[in-house]
Amino acid sequence: MYNVVFVLGPPGSGKGTICAQIQENLGYVHLSAGDLLRAEREREGSQFGALIEGHIKNGSIVPVEITCSLLENAMIANKEANGFLVDGFPRNEDNLSGWKKQMGGKVNEQFVLFLSCPVDVCIDRCLHRGQGRTDDNVESLKKRVETYNQQTFPIIEQYEKHGMVREVNSQRPISEVYQDVVEVFSAANQK
């Protein structure tokens, strides 16, 4: 059984930043669905490159069969990990149902870490991220936020109904956000 923590929040809420620190200090392996899709987009011979790029530019969600297989392969390649930080997944109903179908019975879902932050702050962070992402522009960001509000937030609400969401306000200095996140992990792993 793989331990899994889903990490969700608006684009630019700091998911990747916090996951990198958790990976460094707590032995969880960080798997960003977006990073895996970008790597697949660049992989020579991939049949999905153009499809992935279309979705990324549009802020829409890639079919789950592609994303879930990338996640499962990365988990198999890191079997020794204490657990996995699955960052940016599940993003919509298709992600959620496909994950349950492919991974149900193979994973222990510990909790959902929800990094909450006002959208205007998040957009400003993305526009100043400086990583050259093809979707860090005003037009794509508008669509990404729309996708988040319409498709991803309802998934967080579903997990909330099951008492699985741990919300941390990420509109604060990174060190403060990280401190609260560590407390969430400590509480979860004491059980």
Ligand SMILES: Nc1ncnc2c1ncn2[C@@H]1O[C@H](COP(=O)(O)OP(=O)(O)OP(=O)(O)O)[C@@H](O)[C@H]1O
């Ligand atoms: N608490 C914070 N305060 C200020 N800036 C932050 C904070 N957390 C992250 N950042 C910065 O905001 C930008 C976006 O952060 P990050 O890439 O971690 O977000 P993300 O949630 O993974 O975004 P995406 O969903 O677009 O992948 C980065 O430049 C990062 O350095």
Ligand SMILES: Nc1ccn([C@@H]2O[C@H](COP(=O)(O)O)[C@@H](O)[C@H]2O)c(=O)n1
């Ligand atoms: N489950 C997912 C996650 C991401 N995508 C696509 O990648 C884009 C970038 O994601 P980040 O988490 O790195 O911001 C996102 O806008 C989607 O187009 C996806 O399809 N499914």
Ligand SMILES: [Mg+2]
């Ligand atoms: Mg990210």
